[in-house]
Amino acid sequence: xxxxxxxxxxxxxxxxxxxxxxxxxxxxxxxxxxxxxxxxxxxxxxxxxxxxxxxxxxxxxxxxxxxxxxxxxxxxxxxxxxxxxxxxxxxxxxxxxxxxxxxxxxxxxxxxxxxxxxxxxxxxxxxxxxxxxxxxxxxxxxxxxxxxxxxxxxxxxxxxxxxxxxxxxxxxxxxxxxxxxxxxxxxxxxxxxxxxxxxxxxxxxxxxxxxxxxxxxxxxxxxxxxxxxxxxxxxxxxxxxxxxxxxxxxxxxxxxxxxxxxxxxxxxxxxxxxxxxxxxxxxxxxxxxxxxxxxxxxxxxxxxxxxxxxxxxxxxxxxxxxxxxxxxxxxxxxxxxxxxxxxxxxxxxxxxxxxxxxxxxxxxxxxxxxxxxxxxxxxxxxxxxxxxxxxxxxxxxxxxxxxxxxxxxxxxxxxxxxxx
Amino acid sequence: xxxxxxxxxxxxxxxxxxxxxxxxxxxxxxxxxxxxxxxxxxxxxxxxxxxxxxxxxxxxxxxxxxxxxxxxxxxxxxxxxxxxxxxxxxxxxxxxxxxxxxxxxxxxxxxxxxxxxxxxxxxxxxxxxxxxxxxxxxxxxxxxxxxxxxxxxxxxxxxxxxxxxxxxxxxxxxxxxxxxxxxxxxxxxxxxxxxxxxxxxxxxxxxxxxxxxxxxxxxxxxxxxxxxxxxxxxxxxxxxxxxxxxxxxxxxxxxxxxxxxxxxxxxxxxxxxxxxxxxxxxxxxxxxxxxxxxxxxxxxxxxx
Numbered sequence: 157x158x159x160x161x162x163x164x165x166x167x168x169x170x171x172x173x174x175x176x177x178x179x180x181x182x183x184x185x186x187x188x189x190x191x192x193x194x195x196x197x198x199x200x201x202x203x204x205x206x207x208x209x210x211x212x213x214x215x216x217x218x219x220x221x222x223x224x225x226x227x228x229x230x231x232x233x234x235x236x237x238x239x240x241x242x243x244x245x246x247x248x249x250x251x252x253x254x255x256x257x258x259x260x261x262x263x264x265x266x267x268x269x270x271x272x273x274x275x276x277x278x279x280x281x282x283x284x285x286x287x288x289x290x291x292x293x294x295x296x297x298x299x300x301x302x303x304x305x306x307x308x309x310x311x312x313x314x315x316x317x318x319x320x321x322x323x324x325x326x327x328x329x330x331x332x333x334x335x336x337x338x339x340x341x342x343x344x345x346x347x348x349x350x351x352x353x354x355x356x357x358x359x360x361x362x363x364x365x366x367x368x369x370x371x372x373x374x375x376x377x378x379x380x381x382x383x384x385x386x387x388x389x390x391x392x393x394x395x396x397x398x399x400x401x402x403x404x405x406x407x408x409x410x411x412x413x414x415x416x417x418x419x420x421x422x423x424x425x426x427x428x429x430x431x432x433x434x435x436x437x438x439x440x441x442x443x444x445x446x447x448x449x450x451x452x453x454x455x456x457x458x459x460x461x462x463x464x465x466x467x468x469x470x471x472x473x474x475x476x477x478x479x480x481x482x483x484x485x486x487x488x489x490x491x492x493x494x495x496x497x498x499x500x501x502x503x504x505x506x507x508x509x510x511x512x513x514x515x516x517x518x519x520x521x522x523x524x525x526x527x528x529x530x531x532x533x534x535x536x537x538x539x540x541x542x543x544x545x546x547x548x549x550x551x552x553x554x555x556x557x558x559x560x561x562x563x564x565x566x567x568x569x570x571x572x573x574x575x576x
Numbered sequence: 577x578x579x580x581x582x583x584x585x586x587x588x589x590x591x592x593x594x595x596x597x598x599x600x601x602x603x604x605x606x607x608x609x610x611x612x613x614x615x616x617x618x619x620x621x622x623x624x625x626x627x628x629x630x631x632x633x634x635x636x637x638x639x640x641x642x643x644x645x646x647x648x649x650x651x652x653x654x655x656x657x658x659x660x661x662x663x664x665x666x667x668x669x670x671x672x673x674x675x676x677x678x679x680x681x682x683x684x685x686x687x688x689x690x691x692x693x694x695x696x697x698x699x700x701x702x703x704x705x706x707x708x709x710x711x712x713x714x715x716x717x718x719x720x721x722x723x724x725x726x727x728x729x730x731x732x733x734x735x736x737x738x739x740x741x742x743x744x745x746x747x748x749x750x751x752x753x754x755x756x757x758x759x760x761x762x763x764x765x766x767x768x769x770x771x772x773x774x775x776x777x778x779x780x781x782x783x784x785x786x787x788x789x790x791x792x793x794x795x796x797x798x799x800x801x802x803x804x805x806x807x808x809x810x811x812x813x814x815x816x817x818x819x820x821x822x823x824x825x826x827x828x829x830x831x832x833x834x835x836x837x838x839x840x841x842x843x844x845x846x847x848x849x850x851x852x853x854x855x856x857x858x859x860x861x862x863x864x865x866x867x868x869x870x871x872x873x874x875x876x877x878x879x880x
Contacts (some may be wrong), residue, residue: 160584226723231716231768239584240766250745265714367583379701381599385632393631400628402596402747407582431627439582445596456603480743492866495748498603555746564752566742 165281166267173547251529258288375406377460378497398445404552423450457499459543479526481567487525496556547571594763604751608708612638614654615826617712637664643689697811720872732756734878800833
């Protein structure tokens with residue numbers, strides 16, 4: 157059994173909470189005491205139906221104001237897969253949260269109300285999903301019961317969205333007509349839509365192939381921590397020196413020739429160690445410890461790659477930035493901390509090329525700054541070389557965060573692009 | 577040639593993620609510590625720590641906030657396990673906080689030291705100058721926890737501000753704090769109760785005996801079975817009886833209920849949980865029942 161992480165985007169109006177509630181309920185991930193608490197609160201508030209959004213809206217302010225303000229993580233499992241839902245609010249002021257939820261997602265579900273069709277909000281969600289390179293996108297056309305399960309209406313929406321998606325870089329797009337309220341095509345195929353021959357939503361989530369979404373080609377091992385037992389539990393480990401980290405790309409094997417960055421020195425992998433014994437290969441997302449045949453000075457923040465397949469060593473990078481600070485703005489000359497893989501350095505914003513309108517995709521080249529939830533393309537100069545790939549090639553070696561040195565807050569998410 | 581399938585099982589993904597988080601903390605903080613209560617989640621967390629730094633010993637101490645109302649079996653387990661690992665165990669005592677006048681013992685039938693623990697914990701973090709504190713909390717436990725970050729920032733008062741959390745993207749964690757502030761770190765955030773048990777089974781990890789079915793003298797209060805003990809105040813209208821029970825969570829005797837169960841092995845426990853319809857905290861924790869936002873309120877104050 158593996159794990160599928162998916163993000164859901166949409167508002168309560170689109171039936172997102174109802175859909176999540178149904179997936180959780182039908183997979184028995186909602187328990188009686190949780191349901192009772194939700195029923196009790198719905199009654200106290202005078203709501204006529206059981207408001208399943210209360211299951212995910214956990215914070216006092218959210219319940220009081222009837223809104224979702226943060227990413228909520230929910231869990232369920234079927235015999236085939238374990239699922240982690242990053243449930244993100246859909247409104248524009250929460251772009252930050254959607255970007256956060258999408259950053260680790262294998263798949264995103266965008267909900268569309270069949271009566272309303274493709275809205276500005278749906279386009280924004282699709283754009284953010286592709287910006288964050290979520291490999292699989294599902295367009296769930298909801299409330300089909302309210303359009304008489306009309307195939308024609310579904311096809312209209314599919315055509316409209318497909319035309320829009322052609323402007324984006326959508327890897328895998330699936331359309332599913334559903335009624336979250338009635339359960340049509342959610343867990344099992346609906347008899348109300350005999351014209352639909354595809355999978356139910358849950359069947360799709362259970363079967364979509366994700367193992368090859370991770371980069372298994374370009375060996376990338378950011379060194380996270382050096383293991384040198386000072387009080388070795390065993391004399392055999394007296395001279396042990398291992399380099400621990402989580403594989404960010406490629407497949408590593410003992411005997412492989414590798415290169416250490418920044419030194420550029422080549423060596424071979426002597427052993428791939430774990431607590432449970434040495435392993436014959438390591439690939440994403442395994443956390444392992446490497447030992448090498450030669451003594452090289454290696455520290456946290458360094459990178460292991462292959463001599464004939466190396467990341468770029470860059471101090472000047474271009475990136476799309478999603479700005480997340482409540483009050484501070486990003487502008488040319490801004491100085492920030494940058495954390496990229498296991499390396500932390502300082503960054504100077506050299507140029508803001510344009511601000512992107514996330515609804516129309518229009519590029520405003522006259523923009524002089526980015527405010528909360530705005531996205532734009534910038535050039536950065538870094539105080540130390542980073543070992544980078546295009547974000548489109550590898551999300552882990554192409555993504556970074558920006559930290560405000562004054563407040564220590566995480567104020568930006570960056571995706572490296574167009575490496576020279 | 578057959579294409580190798582690089583599918584990774586859910587436990588391997590969760591373990592790799594938790595190891596990554598632990599190493600990140602060891603690399604970026606000066607003085608981390610791991611909260612170890614002898615409960616199943618902290619036992620799993622301790623195993624992850626063992627794996628993350630092998631063959632080196634765990635590079636931080638363990639700490640237990642001892643209310644003095646814990647089950648003997650759990651305290652015995654806590655001490656033995658720490659010793660086996662050669663780890664330094666710090667015991668922060670709620671009784672000491674009471675004796676020092678830092679907190680006042682609750683009175684009455686429902687008196688519990690649950691809430692007092694927060695002061696003891698925060699005092700210990702300050703005394704020891706810990707800058708990162710590992711906790712075994714999971715997001716599936718409770719809905720305030722469902723929104724908490726893996727690296728959860730605490731101000732100099734130890735408080736959590738749910739509306740001002742740092743965004744967490746990819747596997748990048750922001751470890752920057754000022755002196756006096758600290759980060760609570762939850763490596764098991766994405767694990768469910770069932771994942772914990774599956775992992776205990778897979779790894780063959782020992783757990784305290786009270787998790788397994790046994791016969792115990794209990795009494796009923798608010799639909800929960802509380803143990804017969806001198807620290808649990810029982811009214812005359814709350815008669816004792818013998819029952820075959822086990823514990824799904826391990827906390828204070830005063831607020832942790834047992835469930836009727838004959839599950840005597842890890843396999844039987846997994847079978848039982850797979851069909852249960854009540855969450856573990858709903859079934860067994862009086863501390864969460866106080867109000868709709870009980871956990872959120874305690875977390876804001878600095879609770880685990």
